[in-house]
Amino acid sequence: MNIALIAHDSKKELMVQFCIAYCGILSRHSLCATGTTGKMVAEATGLNIQRFLSGSQGGDQQIAARIACNEIDLLLFFRDPLNTNPHEPNEMNLFRLCDMHNIPVATNIATGEGLIHGLERGDLDWRNIVNPKF
């Protein structure tokens, strides 16, 4: 499955720790990420990650384009609830597009844990029917 990773600055270390913990599961899937998030996770885990631009440069919109085409099967976007940034409307668009296509999304680590265990258990296998080429 295609999994997209994004983390706000204050949540990047949490994302790294999450990906270290679930490296074995994540390594069996195709990963992409915004620039800095992807760089940090790849360096810490050795996972192969397709890196887009940094979020501030439009990386979240590159991921949104894939979501719009229903090509992402799971979005892990660890958000800082206190964060306000100029590209927040782009981030809201990500969630809107996920809702359009019923793409599972985690905006915090608690939901992320649930989804990653569900992924491993096969709960998201229906995505292979929706998105058979990945």
Ligand SMILES: O=C(CO)COP(=O)(O)O
């Ligand atoms: O900006 C981001 C979230 O909106 C994430 O982008 P980076 O991973 O490049 O920091």
